[in-house]
Structures are given as C-alpha cells and as structure tokens.
Amino acid sequence: MKLLLLGGTADARKIAAPLIESGIEVIYSVAGLVRKPRLECTVISGGFSKLGGMHKYLTEQRISAVLDATHPYALRISASAQQCCQQLGTPYWRFAREPWVAQSDDNWLMVESWDELIAQCHYYRRPFLTTGQLSQLQLDQLARNSQQLLYRTAAAPVAKLADNVQWLKAIGPFSVADELAIMKNFKTDLLVCKNAGGAATYAKLEAARALQITVLMLARPMGSKQNDATQYTSIEALVEVVRRKSQGVTRKA
Numbered sequence: 001m002k003l004l005l006l007g008g009t010a011d012a013r014k015i016a017a018p019l020i021e022s023g024i025e026v027i028y029s030v031a032g033l034v035r036k037p038r039l040e041c042t043v044i045s046g047g048f049s050k051l052g053g054m055h056k057y058l059t060e061q062r063i064s065a066v067l068d069a070t071h072p073y074a075l076r077i078s079a080s081a082q083q084c085c086q087q088l089g090t091p092y093w094r095f096a097r098e099p100w101v102a103q104s105d106d107n108w109l110m111v112e113s114w115d116e117l118i119a120q121c122h123y124y125r126r127p128f129l130t131t132g133q134l135s136q137l138q139l140d141q142l143a144r145n146s147q148q149l150l151y152r153t154a155a156a157p158v159a160k161l162a163d164n165v166q167w168l169k170a171i172g173p174f175s176v177a178d179e180l181a182i183m184k185n186f187k188t189d190l191l192v193c194k195n196a197g198g199a200a201t202y203a204k205l206e207a208a209r210a211l212q213i214t215v216l217m218l219a220r221p222m223g224s225k226q227n228d229a230t231q232y233t234s235i236e237a238l239v240e241v242v243r244r245k246s247q248g249v250t251r252k253a
Contacts, residue, residue, distance in 0.1 A: 003026050005029065006077060019243070126148050166186075
C-alpha cells in the first residue's frame with residue numbers, strides 16, 4: 001500500500017509512526033506553516049497546488065489510499081480529499097478527534113459562527129485568543145471589541161496586529177501551570193477557542209476552570225468531514241484497520 005497521510009496534528013504523527021513500522025509506504029503531507037515532523041517517510045510540505053492539485057498527485061503517485069488526520073476545522077483540505085478519492089475510487093479514512101465536553105464547573109459559551117463569537121467578545125475586556133490563524137478582518141473586529149487582546153499562534157500571524165493586540169508565539173502541548181501563569185499575568189477574563197478536542201491543548205480549559213474564566217467556544221461545523229468517509233475516533237482502531245487492509249487495498253483505475 002502507498003498511503004497518503006494528511007497530517008499536521010499530533011494525532012497524525014501518532015498514526016504515522018506505527019504504520020511506517022508496519023512497512024506501509026507512507027507519504028506524510030503537512031501545510032508547513034510551523035515545522036516538518038521527524039518521520040521515517042517521505043514528507044511533502046506546502047499543499048498540493050504547487051504539485052498540480054491533489055487529483056493529479058493521487059493519480060501520478062499511484063496512491064492506494066488516503067488517511068485524513070488533519071485538524072477538525074481544516075475543512076478545505078478534507079473536502080478536497082474526499083472529493084478526489086470519490087472520483088478516483090480511492091479508499092479514504094478519516095480520524096475524527098472527539099470534541100471536548102464541558103464539566104459541571106466549567107463556564108462555556110458555545111457559539112456556532114464567527115459573527116456570534118465576535119459579538120460575544122464585546123462584553124469582555126481582556127480575551128485570550130487561541131483559535132489559530134485569523135484573517136485581517138476577523139482579528140481587527142476582535143481587537144475593536146477588546147481593551148487588550150492576547151493572540152497565541154504557532155506561526156507568525158498573517159494579519160497585521162492592532163496596537164492593543166499582543167502576540168504570543170507558542171507550540172503545544174501546553175501544561176496547566178504555564179496556562180495558569182499566562183492567564184494570571186495577562187489578567188484574562190475570557191478564553192476564546194475552537195472545540196478542537198484532544199489532549200495537547202486541553203490544559204487551557206483546565207486553567208480557565210481553576211480561575212473561573214469564561215470560555216467562548218466555537219462549535220464544530222455541523223456535518224463537517226463526514227461525507228462518504230470511513231471515520232474513526234480511536235487511533236489504535238484506525239491503525240489496525242489500515243494494517244489489515246494494507247495488503248488488499250488498491251486504487252481503482
């Protein structure tokens with residue numbers, strides 16, 4: 001089997017390692033915004049546009065199957081992968097990380113859209129923003145609704161920062177102690193995040209709980225990443241399925 005693994009997450013790296021050890025030929029794709037993973041396989045960075053598009057890449061490289069382990073909110077790449085696999089008859093698997101669930105002592109405000117999120121920020125003075133890269137319009141709107149804004153991303157912001165926006169460069173996983181220190185030092189009164197799930201960034205929710213800080217949570221898009229996908233929420237189960245299929249899965253002509 002020649003497997004294209006769409007990665008860029010800690011989950012993807014955890015999936016890749018045992019598959020490589022099993023002798024499966026893995027090609028690991030990452031956006032390349034932060035860093036390339038250290039894996040004993042071919043790693044391609046920067047997307048498929050420079051390679052002629054994903055459809056062309058799957059065809060020319062004779063990819064047997066695609067495993068999508070991208071971020072739950074990376075909708076574009078997943079939609080493209082599903083469409084290409086459907087057109088080519090190529091098997092497609094999706095790792096769907098379980099979303100976070102609020103505990104009894106959490107104070108979460110769930111919103112369904114960016115418009116709702118921006119409107120809710122108007123009621124707080126010092127939000128801690130952990131939603132990943134934002135457009136210029138999104139960041140400007142949030143800055144206008146805040147006295148001070150702490151904006152944390154793994155890579156340098158693509159948007160220009162307003163005077164009241166402080167950028168913090170950091171790559172997870174994060175510890176509860178560090179998250180507590182950040183929120184206390186900044187005098188955070190609101191944590192803004194996406195419901196990404198997983199353990200790598202869960203510490204911020206534990207810190208917010210301990211400090212009784214409100215969490216403004218952007219819900220996952222309804223029905224995203226599920227069209228015609230064989231979807232798994234367990235890394236171990238997915239790895240076992242791919243291992244079992246590795247000798248029999250071929251790309252249709």
